[in-house]
Amino acid sequence: MKVHLPLLxxxxxxxxxxxxxxxxxxxVAPKPLTLxxxxxxxxxxVDCDKPDSVMVNCAWVNFKYPVLKDGSDSLKQAxxxxxxxxxxxxxxxxxxxxxxxxxxxxxxxxxxMQAESAKEMPDMRxxxxxxxxxxxxxxxxxxLTLQLDGxxxxxxxxxxxxxxxxxxxxATAKKVALDQLVTDLNALQALAEKKFREVRPELFSPDExxxxxxxxxxxxxxxxxxxxxxxxxGIFFCYVPYEVGPYAIGATEFVLxxxxxxxxxx
Numbered sequence: 001m002k003v004h005l006p007l008l009x010x011x012x013x014x015x016x017x018x019x020x021x022x023x024x025x026x027x028v029a030p031k032p033l034t035l036x037x038x039x040x041x042x043x044x045x046v047d048c049d050k051p052d053s054v055m056v057n058c059a060w061v062n063f064k065y066p067v068l069k070d071g072s073d074s075l076k077q078a079x080x081x082x083x084x085x086x087x088x089x090x091x092x093x094x095x096x097x098x099x100x101x102x103x104x105x106x107x108x109x110x111x112x113m114q115a116e117s118a119k120e121m122p123d124m125r126x127x128x129x130x131x132x133x134x135x136x137x138x139x140x141x142x143x144l145t146l147q148l149d150g151x152x153x154x155x156x157x158x159x160x161x162x163x164x165x166x167x168x169x170x171a172t173a174k175k176v177a178l179d180q181l182v183t184d185l186n187a188l189q190a191l192a193e194k195k196f197r198e199v200r201p202e203l204f205s206p207d208e209x210x211x212x213x214x215x216x217x218x219x220x221x222x223x224x225x226x227x228x229x230x231x232x233x234g235i236f237f238c239y240v241p242y243e244v245g246p247y248a249i250g251a252t253e254f255v256l257x258x259x260x261x262x263x264x265x266x
Contacts, residue, residue, distance in 0.1 A: 030141025033170065034069040037134055040087070044111045045118070045126075052127075059114035059128040061107055063087050066134045066146055075144075075173035083134070083148060086164045090130040090152040117155075129153045137165070138231045143176065144168045145229035147238065158247065162240040165227035178228055181235060182264045185224065191256055191264070192237060193222045196244075199254045203245075220245050234258045 045058030065083040068076045084103045091110035092100040100106065110130060118126040130152045138145035145167040153159040167176040182188045193216075197204055203214040216222045227238040234257040241247045258265055 030170070032139045032141050033071045033144060035066050035136060035139065036069060037064050038067050039064050040107070042107065042111070045114065055127055056125045057118045057122075057127070059111050060130075061091060061110065062129075062131045064131075064133050065148065066136065071144075071170060072173055075168060075170060078168060078173050078175075079144070079146065082146075082164070082166055086148045086150060087132055090132065090150045090160075113154075125155065127153070127155070129159075137229055137236055138167070140232070142170055143230050144170055145231060145236070147227075147229070147236075161251075163227055163238050163251065165229040165236065165238050167229040176230060178224065178235070181230060181266055182261065183266055184264055187264055188256075188261075189222070189224050191260060192224060195237075195254050195256055195260070196222070196239070196252060200249070200252055203249060214245060214249060216244065231255060234261060 040061060040063040043058065043060045047055050048058035048060065050058075065087060066079060067083075068079050085100070088100045088103045088106045091103075092106040101109065110128065114126060114128040117124075117128075130150075132148055132150045135147040135149070136145075137147055145165065148164045149161070150163070151159060151161040168174065169176055178188065179185060204212060206212050222244050225237045225239050226243065227240065229236045229238075234255045236255050237253065239245075239252040241249075241251060
């Protein structure tokens with residue numbers, strides 16, 4: 001049977017047109033990932049059930065942390081490792097912070113240290129606590145930004161608390177750095193300092209006697225936050241105690257919006 005070339009050309013055009021119609025639809029938006037918060041809760045000591053005001057011998061750990069239920073295995077491992085490292089820092093008590101023990105061992109050491117302290121100083125208050133909480137800052141299917149806040153009290157001059165923030169590229173499971181989001185880190189630092197002063201005006205406003213409570217100096221120079229992350233409206237900054245100021249000023253959080261970033265945004 002002879003097949004005329006014009007007929008073949010027509011069929012090819014129909015197939016091409018059909019495929020083009022299929023591809024001309026709206027792009028499929030990436031789906032947010034599914035996360036759950038898991039808990040690690042332990043108590044130990046002779047009077048953990050007593051009110052805080054009279055409690056003298058107790059240790060507790062109350063960790064809440066994020067776990068991915070879908071996404072790539074490499075992303076799951078990255079998030080899990082990041083969360084467990086953060087939790088370990090609150091109970092590790094290691095002389096070498098870069099050589100922390102596994103989380104389970106660190107928790108056991110934390111309770112053993114409290115028990116030893118209570119044994120050596122039975123008339124003193126020996127109440128140890130370590131806690132973490134988790135927050136999802138962005139989960140749009142393309143990027144995942146998480147925050148962990150931590151707290152620890154082992155009877156020192158004051159409790160310790162800090163935060164960690166990280167953004168991952170969902171497709172590659174790699175963390176996203178600031179220089180991947182903006183074109184000029186020096187210009188970004190100038191914008192961040194301006195924003196910091198705007199959200200914490202009480203630190204830089206003269207008091208009744210004309211004294212300024214705080215100023216960035218050689219001891220506490222301003223810098224880009226160690227903990228930043230991509231969020232829906234811009235870049236989130238989290239300054240923890242001692243990062244750019246003394247413990248007394250606490251933490252400072254803000255978002256530099258994409259509008260504020262302007263041409264700096266990549």
